Amino acid sequence: MKINFIKYHGTGNDFILIDNRSKNYFLKNNQIKFLCDRKYGIGADGLILLNNSKNQDFEMSYFNADGNKSTMCGNGGRCIVDFARYLNIIESETTFLACDGVHVAKILNKSKISLSMSNIINIEKKSNDIFIDSGSPHKIIQTNNIEDIDVFNLGKKHRNLLEHQPDGVNINFVQKISNDTFKIRTYERGVENETLSCGTGAVACAIAMHYSEQTKKNKILIKTLGGDLIITFDSQFRKSYCNIYLEGEVKIAFKGNIEII
Structure with a gap:
């Protein structure tokens, strides 16, 4: 299986970004772990799939470097916003779905992105x-x-x-x-x-x-x-x-x- 990707980083926190809107990629745990491996693969702290969303601009699916699906990643969220711009899905503002709900983001300039985060109660x-x-x-x-x-x-x-x-x-x-x-x-x-x-x-x-x-x-x-x-x-x-x-x-x-x- 051939995968096209873009390697991003948000203040040094690096990720493999993959456009999965066509649902071509069903990656297994060991495959994600391989891709994130810094010696044998591409190397990254995590991998992010950009998927279609019914009600939002897109959906973010995040996996840790160990291959397991994980909770919200703030720097990864900022990176996927720029990735969505690169794919011409959005212009300067967006709402997208992640594992913890809907996030709002704004592209402030060529490289700076502001991302809403979940409320903190406890x-x-x-x-x-x-x-x-x-x-x-x-x-x-x-x-x-x-x-x-x-x-x-x-x-x-x-x-x-x-x-x-x-x-x-x-x-x-x-x-x-x-x-x-x-x-x-x-x-x-x-x-x-x-x-x-x-x-x-x-x-x-x-x-x-x-x-x-x-x-x-x-x-x-x-x-x-x-x-x-x-x-x-x-x-x-x-x-x-x-x-x-x-x-x-x-x-x-x-x-x-x-x-x-």
């Missing part, structure tokens, strides 16, 4: 850690020495704790830089490694810092290893959050085709 605090589902489940751990954190080993340890099973959780380490700026590093489940950026993780960290009164701002700059993301939101007495938007750049890395068995 926020849980255990000891000094905060748990938020921002479309995907996240654990937020505050630190004062983010540069020295062993993200792979410490992230893996937290991700595999019994309390987070059977599905696991994404692990985010966050450090306050100023009243409206925070630096984060993320260990992503499904990738099972640190990624250069995580969109839902950036959203979760921004909300967590507001919830824990580390900031009073509702426009937060999140600095990741792969670049900057801006999160805006409205807060209801620090109990629930709505009108959440994730904004950042996306880029095409390369285009190609690959034959898989």
